[in-house]
Amino acid sequence: MTNAATARQAKPDRPAVRLHVVTGKGGTGKTTVAGALALALAAGGRRPGERRILLVEVEGRQGLAQLFDTEPVPYEERRVAVTSDGGEVWALAIDAEQALLEYLDMFYKLGPAARALRRFGAIDFATTIAPGIRDVLLTGKTCEAVRRRSAPGAGHGPDRAFDYDAVVMDAPPTGRITRFLNVNSEVSGLARVGPIRNQADAVMRVLTSAQTAVHFVTLLEEMPVQETLDGFAELRAAGLPTGGVVVNQARPVVLPEDRLKKAAQPGGLDPAELEAGLAPVGLADPETVGALTALAAEHAQRVLLEAGQREELAATEAPMYELPLLGEGVDRVGLNLLAKELHRQGAA
Numbered sequence: 001m002t003n004a005a006t007a008r009q010a011k012p013d014r015p016a017v018r019l020h021v022v023t024g025k026g027g028t029g030k031t032t033v034a035g036a037l038a039l040a041l042a043a044g045g046r047r048p049g050e051r052r053i054l055l056v057e058v059e060g061r062q063g064l065a066q067l068f069d070t071e072p073v074p075y076e077e078r079r080v081a082v083t084s085d086g087g088e089v090w091a092l093a094i095d096a097e098q099a100l101l102e103y104l105d106m107f108y109k110l111g112p113a114a115r116a117l118r119r120f121g122a123i124d125f126a127t128t129i130a131p132g133i134r135d136v137l138l139t140g141k142t143c144e145a146v147r148r149r150s151a152p153g154a155g156h157g158p159d160r161a162f163d164y165d166a167v168v169m170d171a172p173p174t175g176r177i178t179r180f181l182n183v184n185s186e187v188s189g190l191a192r193v194g195p196i197r198n199q200a201d202a203v204m205r206v207l208t209s210a211q212t213a214v215h216f217v218t219l220l221e222e223m224p225v226q227e228t229l230d231g232f233a234e235l236r237a238a239g240l241p242t243g244g245v246v247v248n249q250a251r252p253v254v255l256p257e258d259r260l261k262k263a264a265q266p267g268g269l270d271p272a273e274l275e276a277g278l279a280p281v282g283l284a285d286p287e288t289v290g291a292l293t294a295l296a297a298e299h300a301q302r303v304l305l306e307a308g309q310r311e312e313l314a315a316t317e318a319p320m321y322e323l324p325l326l327g328e329g330v331d332r333v334g335l336n337l338l339a340k341e342l343h344r345q346g347a348a
């Protein structure tokens, strides 16, 4: 276990953050970590329902519904989980087309006209919308939820005018994250003035502020670690606020350090020593000793490689959190366990 994983923190590292963006290489656990972080942030209220977190997804894949084992999440905020102390996690699948219609409604009072536009297929999103516009709609909707507290009742529907304590975004992967968040430069060639420009400016005000943190999920493997380092550099160059590194699926270390080094060397652990240890339980036959020596060598080599990856990650100078590999997969019990870990380590 690293220091990050063993230190107990009384206070979260980022109490001022209201938008947690979770990115990382594909398949490393972004959706899982975003869900666990939302649960961790939702806990700790003084009374049930006091803390309310919104979890958003932007890629139209219904990952959140799968994670929380609920019906597909519509373009509408839905409660998907309640913590043991009554904190609430709500989920929203943001869809660019729906966000556009809402946006037209809000700015141009084009309700029926927008619906007609859609009916006639004039807004054929998949093929016609510029990626920059799509992104500003997705981030715009997210930032609207983030800003709600500071502007109560401003410009959103009467039925879902909740204030959230924080918003967690299950974001696009590392390779696309800077472009996705940097909507200003994305729309600069498309809209120099007008409402889209204003929207992009409002989004950038939230995204570049201390209210936002972009966290990276990684495994202790070469590719995701390299992507994490590149992602940090890119975000920093774009003036976007970085958060922590979440090392996911960390495997337990079962040998003490001096043994590890020895086990990793050619020849590995001393067979005589192993034999002496195994004899009392009647397992000291050469086959078992040989198999265990090989296993210990494999374990040791992996642990040492992982230590190297951890060192690489330290170059980000970001806070590090570490989540265990859950042998049974990620069900609700597992997700709660990950949430507790994130809380214990100060991520929430």
Ligand SMILES: Nc1ncnc2c1ncn2[C@@H]1O[C@H](COP(=O)(O)OP(=O)(O)OP(=O)(O)O)[C@@H](O)[C@H]1O
Pocket: 024, 025, 026, 027, 028, 029, 030, 031, 032, 033, 063, 173, 248, 249, 250, 323, 324, 325, 326, 327, 329, 330
């Ligand atoms: N700590 C963990 N222990 C065990 N399994 C895990 C852990 N974290 C994630 N997984 C599993 O790994 C798989 C990928 O996780 P997840 O879907 O969260 O990744 P992702 O980064 O969101 O992927 P994608 O890039 O496809 O969106 C899932 O099957 C998930 O249940």
Ligand SMILES: [Mg+2]
Pocket: 030, 031, 032, 063, 170
């Ligand atoms: Mg995902």
